[in-house]
Amino acid sequence: MNGTGRAVTRVLTVAGVPALLVIVWQLYSAASQNFYVPAPGRVAQAFAETWFSERILDDVLPSLARLLAGYALAVAAGVGAGVAIGLSPRLRAAAEPVLEFFRAIPPPVLVPLIMLLAGIGDGMKVLVIASGCVWPILLNTVEGVRALDEVLSDTCRMYGVRGLSRLRHLVLRGASPQIMAGLRQALSIGIILMVISEMFASSSGLGFTIVLFQRGFQIAEMWSGILLLGLLGYVLALLFRRLERRVLSWHSGRGVGRA
Amino acid sequence: MLEVSGLRKVYEGRRVEALREVTFQVDAGELVCVIGPSGCGKTTLLRCVAGLLPPTAGSVKVAGAAVTGPPPRMAVVFQEYGRSLFPWMTVRQNVELPLKEKRMPAGRRGELVAGSLAAVGLADVADAHPWQLSGGMQQRVAIARAVAYEPQVLLMDEPFAAVDAQTRADLEDLVLALWRDTGVTTLFVTHDIDEAVYLGQRVIVLSGSPTVVMEDLKIDLPPERDQLTTRSLPRFADLRGHLYAQIQRARGDR
Missing domain, CATH: 3.40.50.300 (P-loop containing nucleotide triphosphate hydrolases)
Known part of the structure; x- marks a missing residue:
């Protein structure tokens, strides 16, 4: 097959299923009289009108900022505590059952509690996001640090690699495959909690706006918000994958290189 | 001794x-x-x-x-060469890390790294990662690291x-x-x-x-x-x- 043909096949493969879904959606909305399922064209129009406006500044960016702040907080706390717990068998024995308990609590139920403790401002939303994201990061970091190679650890001891240098060159790099896995899980949890935290006592944000549209029977606008969230999650996952590929190039290379 | x-x-x-x-x-x-x-x-x-x-x-x-x-x-060469080298570092970085920890000046460090890699016949793969090398070559890297460390x-x-x-x-x-x-x-x-x-x-x-x-x-x-x-x-x-x-x-x- 020549280059052009291959490119066409590739585009068809990638775009085929989405196009099919839009067609089914179009056919369904044309055939049904359901008020709550507007045609894709109508939603696309609403999307442009709604989001290419000051809403980007008023709702999308604040949402993203809170997501990033909560996520960053969770990364710092999760990796920090995870390294400490992973390196100390004693701490691990004491902490692990409690950690499993906290992880088992569905994060959204913490919203009412955190509202009482932190009020209804941005701080509450950031805390909700952080409190949900922190567990997969923490537990994966503990796992990764615990599984560090003993021979490599002995090598560090023999060659005087200790303290911060050991943390940087051995602990964090050695645990990075598991840490990255935790970070990936936390990202999707973070997006969910970003939306949920904004559905409570909020005056801005994507979650708030979508609920507002729903209550005002602006159905196409509501759909466009859902679409935006999906796209947002998709783009963030894409960015994350690029970062992961950079950080773990040695890891994937090692797997393939062992031929 | x-x-x-x-x-x-x-x-x-x-x-x-x-x-x-x-x-x-x-x-x-x-x-x-x-x-x-x-x-x-x-x-x-x-x-x-x-x-x-x-x-x-x-x-x-x-x-x-x-x-x-x-x-x-004191320097050690372990049996498990595949586990004693840092897979996220290049050959050169692996040999150099212990010297950095000794706070050796960069010039002297460079000489020792280059010298020891040449001595084990790996001068031309200094920028490869250990997992890209054969087992014998990986063990050579570990030997180069030990030699560069100038042990007693x-x-x-x-x-x-x-x-x-x-x-x-x-x-x-x-x-x-x-x-x-x-x-x-x-x-x-x-x-x-x-x-x-x-x-x-x-x-x-x-x-x-x-x-x-x-x-x-x-x-x-x-x-x-x-x-x-x-x-x-x-x-x-x-x-x-x-x-x-x-x-x-x-x-x-x-």
């Missing part, structure tokens, strides 16, 4: 006596091999000498100073147990050449009798577990060793046969 006296190691949890009473010494600039039947605590001995494992009784001294943790001027004492823990026979012969000659050039005091642990006779000026024979020193044998072969001629000397065969009988005896004792 290296004094091991009355070394005893009992693993507390399992109540296993790995080493009963091990005493020997290695003079400055010597290359001494340690052999023993499998499971006789060679690795335990090496870890105690390296300061990675606290002994139950007895002591290890390097240049007169008691070992309580890894001594600053070099410990090698069955370094060639996991490479093929040809690579192994090359690496043995490499170790001999580096030892001659640097004069570093070397303790070489192996389970291979031929290797011990070929490399060592002396061979220390360990008994089966619980371990004591069975024999401290001087290898009276000509100092210039060669894979072909040395190994076909009648004296080589004598020494080899003698050590083989010793190891068989050690196994029978158990």
Whole structure:
């Protein structure tokens, strides 16, 4: 097959299923009289009108900022505590059952509690996001640090690699495959909690706006918000994958290189 | 240079006596091999000498100073080359890291890294990652790292147990050449009798577990060793046969 043909096949493969879904959606909305399922064209129009406006500044960016702040907080706390717990068998024995308990609590139920403790401002939303994201990061970091190679650890001891240098060159790099896995899980949890935290006592944000549209029977606008969230999650996952590929190039290379 | 006296190691949890009473010494600039039947605590001995494992009784001294943790001027080449190199670093970075930790100035560091990589024949793969190299080449990286560290004492823990026979012969000659050039005091642990006779000026024979020193044998072969001629000397065969009988005896004792 020549280059052009291959490119066409590739585009068809990638775009085929989405196009099919839009067609089914179009056919369904044309055939049904359901008020709550507007045609894709109508939603696309609403999307442009709604989001290419000051809403980007008023709702999308604040949402993203809170997501990033909560996520960053969770990364710092999760990796920090995870390294400490992973390196100390004693701490691990004491902490692990409690950690499993906290992880088992569905994060959204913490919203009412955190509202009482932190009020209804941005701080509450950031805390909700952080409190949900922190567990997969923490537990994966503990796992990764615990599984560090003993021979490599002995090598560090023999060659005087200790303290911060050991943390940087051995602990964090050695645990990075598991840490990255935790970070990936936390990202999707973070997006969910970003939306949920904004559905409570909020005056801005994507979650708030979508609920507002729903209550005002602006159905196409509501759909466009859902679409935006999906796209947002998709783009963030894409960015994350690029970062992961950079950080773990040695890891994937090692797997393939062992031929 | 290296004094091991009355070394005893009992693993507390399992109540296993790995080493009963091990005493020997290695003079400055010597290359001494340690052999023993499998499971006789060679690795335990090496870890105690390296300061990675606290002994139950007895002591290890390097240049007169008691070992309580890894001594600053001691380097180790581990058997598991695939696990002793940092996979996220290049060959050069692997060799350089210990020198950085010593706060060595960059210029001197660069010289040592380049020099030791050239000495093990890896100058042209300095920017590769260890996992891109063959097993024998990876072990060369570990040897280069040890040499660049400029140790007083070099410990090698069955370094060639996991490479093929040809690579192994090359690496043995490499170790001999580096030892001659640097004069570093070397303790070489192996389970291979031929290797011990070929490399060592002396061979220390360990008994089966619980371990004591069975024999401290001087290898009276000509100092210039060669894979072909040395190994076909009648004296080589004598020494080899003698050590083989010793190891068989050690196994029978158990």
